[in-house]
Amino acid sequence: MRFDFSRIFLSSNVNFYSDDGPMQRVLEFLKYRGRDELSSLGKYVSSEMVEEAMFIDHYSKPVLQTWDVLDERMDGVWISPSHVHVIDRLQSFGVISRPILEKDLMHHFISGYLISDSGLFCTLTLTMQTAYALQKYGNDHVRNTYLNRFISHENPWLGATYYTEIQGGSDLGANRTVAVPDGDAWRITGSDKYFASNSGLADASVVTARIQGAPQGAKGISTFFVPALDSNGNPNYRIRRLKDKLGTIAVPTGEVELDHSEGYLLGDLQTGIYIAMEILTVSRIDDAIAAVGIARKALWEAYRYAQKREAFGKALSNHPLVQRDLVEMEAEVEASMAISILSASLFSGVWDVRPPYSREYHFARTLSHMAKNLASWSSDYVTRYAMELLGGKGFLHEFPIEKFHRDSIVTSIWEGTSNIQALDLLEVLLKKDVLKDLREYLSKLLEEISDKDIRSTMDDMVRDSFSRAANYLSSEQREFYAKDVLDLLATTTASVLLYAVAFKTGDTGMRMIATVYRWKHFDPERKEPEIYKFALKHMEWMAHSSP
Ligand SMILES: Cc1cc2nc3c(=O)[nH]c(=O)nc-3n(C[C@H](O)[C@H](O)[C@H](O)COP(=O)(O)OP(=O)(O)OC[C@H]3O[C@@H](n4cnc5c(N)ncnc54)[C@H](O)[C@@H]3O)c2cc1C
Structure with a gap:
């Protein structure tokens, strides 16, 4: 006999999108017509995703894998194949691609209301932020090289944002990570990134750092796009450890060490913060x-x-x-x-x-x-x-x-x-x-x-x-x-x-x-x-x- 999740979750047969009358009224008021995909997502979340999220939370935490079998650093996070599947499945509802291809950011936000699992949705939020940053502020070369990877049907990329440092998350101006120019790229160094969610899963991240010689405080902060692998295919940063958390278990949250990591400036030096x-x-x-x-x-x-x-x-x-x-x-x-x-x-x-x-x-x-x-x-x-x-x-x-x-x-x-x-x-x-x-x-x-x-x-x-x-x-x-x-x-x-x-x-x-x-x-x-x-x-x- 198969395990019947509806015996422990009474809402497992609802549609979190079409059945939610008050939310539909608000969308009507704002004149937003949601796509049919949202209805499919609303059903998928209640019937499968909530169960998967609970199972991951209780029994299938992400695990940091630092070394490969040939003693090379890999700094990857291992999640169960069904966890991989659920992320892929969620992306297939256009949570990231609709905003990028059609500027329909509302599709992402309403999907977020339906998914809302703090762990799984965090992975998608961070991916949306990275793709958004790349689309709006990446130079032509960087955008043309990387943006399509985030919306591809095959293994779409995941993103991350590494802002918070050990000495202060609220005070971004206290960032100590430093960037120096290196041709068209930048080299970023700092071992203080203290809450780095999706690290080990993310293929690229948005990183805040201070360009050497920039003024102290928030005004001196710049923002960079940093792929997980450098242009030679080697890990571009190290993951020191994963945090042991009260919730949001499905998303790994690591501590990241950047060491001459290859990055690309987003926007310009004046507007980084x-x-x-x-x-x-x-x-x-x-x-x-x-x-x-x-x-x-x-x-x-x-x-x-x-x-x-x-x-x-x-x-x-x-x-x-x-x-x-x-x-x-x-x-x-x-x-x-x-x-x-x-x-x-x-x-x-x-x-x-x-x-x-x-x-x-x-x-x-x-x-x-x-x-x-x-x-x-x-x-x-x-x-x-x-x-x-x-x-x-x-x-x-x-x-x-x-x-x-x-x-x-x-x-x-x-x-x-x-x-x-x-x-x-x-x-x-x-x-x-x-x-x-x-x-x-x-x-x-x-x-x-x-x-x-x-x-x-x-x-x-x-x-x-x-x-x-x-x-x-x-x-x-x-x-x-x-x-x-x-x-x-x-x-x-x-x-x-x-x-x-x-x-x-x-x-x-x-x-x-x-x-x-x-x-x-x-x-x-x-x-x-x-x-x-x-x-x-x-x-x-x-x-x-x-x-
Ligand atoms: C599970 C998890 C995942 C996270 N993932 C990421 C991530 O992926 N990327 C990332 O960059 N960060 C991430 N963070 C970090 C998060 O954004 C910070 O923890 C948060 O912004 C607070 O920063 P802090 O922990 O340094 O606390 P602090 O800045 O030290 O603040 C401590 C307390 O002081 C208060 N405080 C600080 N300054 C003031 C002030 N001027 N006036 C009044 N009160 C003040 C704060 O409100 C808070 O209550 C994550 C955090 C958690 C818990």
Whole structure:
């Protein structure tokens, strides 16, 4: 008898794309028509990928293989053949090739929401970043030599980004790795790259380094494309060891030593740090998207469990407190999903923009900070609480739910912690005057709300939030308040957006969810059980699966 994964994962027959009504509403609102591939991916993820990801996490960790049998260094990471297969399969859905060939970055981001496994999707995020960097900032020679490898049908290349050094990940300006010119290439040296995910699997990476003699701090950073093998076919850098991690097991995270490694400059010497940060924005949005994708999976599973499991003679889902739990989790997921997909859509729209950046670019970046922070923390709460709804079983290694939580924790840490998102937001608000653009954007969203009372309430709320944000920003202690600004603007934006989507698409259930979200964040004393009941009814789509 074959092992039946659906006995331990109740959502194994859903389609994470077509069955997800709220996500479909957001795409409709943003006028993005997803390709059929996304529907196939949505089914593949629930039926095969989640099982494979759990198996890798528990029983099949990547292993560093330093030497080959003839005593030559190989610095490769060995993963199981089925792990190789799942990466190939995921790439076959166009997760990397669609953006490169058709500039359809949204296809990548929505795929990320569906895949969302922090380990497997990290491999694809890093690959997207590398291909994106090459396409936009590689010179003709480098682009022509390498870009096609990332989109080939046969063994497509994988990428990586080596930014963080042992002395500081948040402070990129503290990078000690040095680059010196060598003909058309550069030689890069430094043994401090301390968190290098996908090393040993990646065929090429994006590396930050300081050109010898460049000024100290972030302005002196340049960005390089570094193949895993040099032009003589030898390993271009060494992998010291792999990290032992709490989650994201499917992606190996190594420590990398560069030693006169061959690299190619991306962009020019003046704009290196901007390019590094732009490439980071791709992964920050991926991170937001994946965080909320994990939360959706955890909630879906908890919802189905609550319908089947009984306590005190009735299904968990019939207990008022559980109903309230489910609705409040749904509100967090929908709000984070909406702002993350909006952020993805805005960033996709500035694909052709290069430094010096336009207002639209700065606006898109602003949304990425808000989305990453909101989504990662709501994912932390939703995945954690989903465990609790499964009771003691939620704490067991033998069911997938605990892995969702372990994988969600990293999302607020990597690609810049919460504090760093807050500081980056502060910088863009103060230097680029983006607050005005955000206010205008929200005013347009408010126009979508056709119910006068709700619009007036939301109008007041937005006015109040912006006045509080302006006070924080004008304070001498603005750095101390940076996270208040981030939380306030993110929850305000998500709240208005949810209503706008609900009204524009005529989704009354989502309107109730938007109301619950508003109460939770802006009017915490208020809770009307009837609205919760209505909202819960809206969630029934999670009980059904498409054929
Ligand atoms: C599983 C995993 C995989 C990773 N993969 C990669 C990868 O592939 N490539 C890569 O380049 N990096 C990678 N990272 C590194 C990650 O991006 C960094 O860990 C992260 O950016 C934080 O840097 P740090 O660990 O050096 O912490 P630090 O920078 O030392 O920060 C420590 C704490 O201090 C806070 N802090 C720092 N500066 C300030 C400030 N000015 N104000 C307020 N608070 C501050 C931070 O918020 C944090 O809470 C990975 C990390 C993990 C956990």
